[in-house]
Amino acid sequence: MFDLFGFLNTKASSKDVAKERLKLVLVHDRTNCTPELLELLKTDILSSISEHVDYDTSNLDIKITRTRDDSSGRPVLVASIPIKNMKR
Incomplete structure (x- = not known):
């Protein structure tokens, strides 16, 4: 049966959440990115942008x-940083 209003259900199933977590673990393993390296990258990125913007840490x-756009599945660094305001 077709779920006409299925797109309104934004709650992910535990199976989907576990699948996404496993994908992230595999990507981290394949790129040899340790948690320490990721923390260094975060620190550098935030230090760089803090000169120009105020951002929401929460x-x-x-x-x-x-x-996701090609079949190679190359690793990418994705940053979602909510900006409070721009500095002049």
Whole structure:
């Protein structure tokens, strides 16, 4: 049966969450990115942008994942940094 309103259900199943976590672990393993290296990258990125913007640390998300636009699944660094305001 077709779920006409299925797109309104934004809650991910535990299976989907576990699958995404496993993908992230595999990407981290394949790129040899240790948690320490990821923390260094985060620190450098935040240090660089803090000269130009004020950002919200509560919703900060920086991670290494893989591309979705091609079949190679190359690792990419994804940063979601909510900006409070621009500095002049």
